[in-house]
Amino acid sequence: MEKFTVLDGLVAPLDRANVDTDAIIPKQFLKSIKRTGYGDNCFDAWRYLDVGEPGKDNSKRPLNPEFVLNQPRYRGASILLARKNFGCGSSREHAPWALLEYGFRCVIAPSFGDIFYTNCLKNGLLPVVLGEAEVEGLFRDCFAQPGFRLVVDLPAQTVATADRAKVFRFEIAPTPKYMLVNGLDEIGLTLRHADKIRAFEARRRAELPWLFR
Amino acid sequence: MGRTLYDKLWDSHVVHVEDDGTALLYIDRHLVHEVTSPQAYEGLKLAGRKPWRPDSVIATADHNTPTTGWERGIAGIEDPVSRLQVETLDANIREFGARAYFPFLDARQGIVHVIGPENGATLPGMTVVCGDSHTSTHGAFACLAFGIGTSEVEHVLATQCLVARKMKNMRVTVEGELSPGVSAKDVILAVIGRIGAAGGTGCAIEFAGSTIRALSMEGRMTICNMAIEAGARAGLVAVDETTISYLRGRPFAPTGADWDAAVAYWRTLVSDPDARFDREVTLDARAIAPQVTWGTSPEMVVSVEDRVPEPDRERDPVRREGMARALAYMGLAPGTPIQSIRVDKVFIGSCTNSRIEDLRAAAAVVAGRRVAKNVRLAMVVPGSGQVKAQAEREGLDRIFREAGFEWRQPGCSMCLAMNADRLEPGERCGSTSNRNFEGRQGAGGRTHLVSPAMAAAAAIAGHFVDVRDWR
Numbered sequence: 165m166e167k168f169t170v171l172d173g174l175v176a177p178l179d180r181a182n183v184d185t186d187a188i189i190p191k192q193f194l195k196s197i198k199r200t201g202y203g204d205n206c207f208d209a210w211r212y213l214d215v216g217e218p219g220k221d222n223s224k225r226p227l228n229p230e231f232v233l234n235q236p237r238y239r240g241a242s243i244l245l246a247r248k249n250f251g252c253g254s255s256r257e258h259a260p261w262a263l264l265e266y267g268f269r270c271v272i273a274p275s276f277g278d279i280f281y282t283n284c285l286k287n288g289l290l291p292v293v294l295g296e297a298e299v300e301g302l303f304r305d306c307f308a309q310p311g312f313r314l315v316v317d318l319p320a321q322t323v324a325t326a327d328r329a330k331v332f333r334f335e336i337a338p339t340p341k342y343m344l345v346n347g348l349d350e351i352g353l354t355l356r357h358a359d360k361i362r363a364f365e366a367r368r369r370a371e372l373p374w375l376f377r
Numbered sequence: 378m379g380r381t382l383y384d385k386l387w388d389s390h391v392v393h394v395e396d397d398g399t400a401l402l403y404i405d406r407h408l409v410h411e412v413t414s415p416q417a418y419e420g421l422k423l424a425g426r427k428p429w430r431p432d433s434v435i436a437t438a439d440h441n442t443p444t445t446g447w448e449r450g451i452a453g454i455e456d457p458v459s460r461l462q463v464e465t466l467d468a469n470i471r472e473f474g475a476r477a478y479f480p481f482l483d484a485r486q487g488i489v490h491v492i493g494p495e496n497g498a499t500l501p502g503m504t505v506v507c508g509d510s511h512t513s514t515h516g517a518f519a520c521l522a523f524g525i526g527t528s529e530v531e532h533v534l535a536t537q538c539l540v541a542r543k544m545k546n547m548r549v550t551v552e553g554e555l556s557p558g559v560s561a562k563d564v565i566l567a568v569i570g571r572i573g574a575a576g577g578t579g580c581a582i583e584f585a586g587s588t589i590r591a592l593s594m595e596g597r598m599t600i601c602n603m604a605i606e607a608g609a610r611a612g613l614v615a616v617d618e619t620t621i622s623y624l625r626g627r628p629f630a631p632t633g634a635d636w637d638a639a640v641a642y643w644r645t646l647v648s649d650p651d652a653r654f655d656r657e658v659t660l661d662a663r664a665i666a667p668q669v670t671w672g673t674s675p676e677m678v679v680s681v682e683d684r685v686p687e688p689d690r691e692r693d694p695v696r697r698e699g700m701a702r703a704l705a706y707m708g709l710a711p712g713t714p715i716q717s718i719r720v721d722k723v724f725i726g727s728c729t730n731s732r733i734e735d736l737r738a739a740a741a742v743v744a745g746r747r748v749a750k751n752v753r754l755a756m757v758v759p760g761s762g763q764v765k766a767q768a769e770r771e772g773l774d775r776i777f778r779e780a781g782f783e784w785r786q787p788g789c790s791m792c793l794a795m796n797a798d799r800l801e802p803g804e805r806c807g808s809t810s811n812r813n814f815e816g817r818q819g820a821g822g823r824t825h826l827v828s829p830a831m832a833a834a835a836a837i838a839g840h841f842v843d844v845r846d847w848r
């Protein structure tokens with residue numbers, strides 16, 4: 165996993181609530197057995213005017229000029245500003261894979277779908293929860309100021325405007341934070357506890373043997 | 378102080394806790410399907426790791442599999458990308474092993490959330506995970522069941538554990554008797570309508586009350602299935618006689634002395650009377666009418682006697698915008714009576730409503746009638762090979778076929794339209810599935826979530842009708 169420490173990035177605003185993982189990456193792209201190749205189909209149904217299919221040459225497809233991420237001013241954005249319950253719906257990890265490949269390293273929203281939130285953490289995409297009023301303010305700033313950037317500092321757990329006129333603190337549990345900051349492999353970390361797992365399993369097998377038949 | 382059912386399930390699976398509360402949770406049952414597992418097995422291979430406990434794995438292919446053309450074998454999966462995914466699962470199970478595998482074309486193949494319970498592979502007191510958000514379904518058996526992502530699938534394969542943080546306790550209590558024609562699906566849609574699509578975020582929801590206790594296991598599964606649509610990763614129902622009698626004699630359920638010991642343990646899987654919940658919501662079952670969603674989130678739901686709401690009356694600007702956008706997508710005018718909405722297709726199936734009881738409820742409505750002329754396709758997709766066989770023994774397939782329904786092979790089918798079953802742009806569907814998201818059943822398709830009886834009645838009438846007036 166790629167490390168995440170401090171990100172100074174252009175912000176793109178996605179002004180709708182309950183954006184689900186079907187919208188982030190539609191199901192026809194889930195048939196791949198790989199972890200890559202999803203970026204060009206991120207938000208496919210909103211981003212293009214035609215219907216996307218695997219194998220289509222995306223560079224030749226008509227873009228939807230109305231879709232916010234297609235506006236030139238948000239090209240190269242690495243921070244996605246979103247509304248509540250972002251990433252609700254299916255467990256597909258293809259959603260964070262697609263967002264990362266698109267170029268996002270951070271999503272800021274008042275709340276996230278639980279599974280999506282976890283999936284982000286495992287892939288180096290930082291989900292930041294801020295208060296509804298704070299997010300509302302950032303949306304206003306983002307619309308009003310072309311080139312609006314934010315600095316997301318994971319070690320300090322802050323989101324700040326470039327001039328530091330606004331500095332918001334966000335919460336994240338220490339364990340995932342440690343993994344993100346150091347870019348660590350979670351399975352390797354867990355296997356340090358292999359003896360404990362084996363002991364737990366042996367106890368469980370003795371107490372509830374039918375679970376192991 | 379007393380503990381909730383969730384507390385008990387959590388406590389009994391903690392292997393290790395970090396100072397910040399992040400825990401290693403032991404996983405008893407791992408359900409695997411073809412869409413969210415290939416990258417996990419690949420990761421395992423690349424790292425040179427072996428699965429910790431292959432006998433905890435139950436696998437099936439369900440999302441991509443076709444519902445017709447089975448006589449052509451694997452060649453019946455026409456889309457080569459889908460076929461590769463199904464074949465990749467075959468190869469991975471061959472290489473890494475499983476307690477049981479119900480591959481494409483197997484008599485016991487089916488939707489992963491249908492086959493686990495019907496085979497007794499889902500048992501009270503277990504932790505059950507699957508790379509699929511509707512794993513919440515299994516919580517109907519008082520097990521801690523939730524969906525995980527592909528990295529977590531790999532993590533569970535490699536370590537038999539999941540890194541997790543304890544959720545909050547929420548209880549939804551439903552009291553009273555349901556009116557005839559009102560089902561578990563209507564209850565859970567009404568709950569989501571009340572608390573919202575993010576109402577249970579960060580929580581495990583225990584469903585309790587006399588209404589829930591009166592439901593069959595099938596009904597309880599329908600309720601827990603859609604806990605995720607209320608934002609809750611897990612749904613739960615306490616163990617009672619209904620749970621125990623459902624499990625007796627199932628292929629993977631314990632037998633003999635094991636059975637007695639298991640049942641004694643299972644009976645402890647209830648919330649203590651003095652347990653405290655972080656959030657409580659109560660609903661009156663008698664006030665619940667058949668529900669129909671009108672928008673693109675399951676929280677956008679009204680009773681069948683209502684009208685499509687008017688965004689202009691909504692004060693919150695974000696909600697108003699969302700409503701207007703949903704209505705535009707759905708091609709509906711504000712104020713339209715729900716019962717005047719005509720449907721082009723009807724889908725009876727999915728892990729929400731494809732069990733035998735669902736098919737019986739739909740068949741009871743359909744019997745002796747004909748699908749309306751304006752309905753281009755009405756299809757029934759049983760949840761599993763076993764459900765299909767049972768329905769055929771009861772003659773339900775004949776009832777559906779004679780009415781003009783298509784009777785298909787089991788799988789996820791038009792719930793998410795990864796196979797050939799889908800809506801065309803602009804088509805409107807009465808569906809017993811769980812998600813009405815934009816494009817869920819096909820790009821540009823319009824989904825109205827309803828119960829099996831309501832879907833069946835819509836197929837016959839050609840538009841939504843109140844099944845309480847039916848008969």
Ligand code: SF4
Pocket residue numbers: 439440488489490509511727728729788789792793810811
């Ligand atoms: S039936 Fe639908 S919701 Fe259920 S597992 Fe299949 S695709 Fe997912």
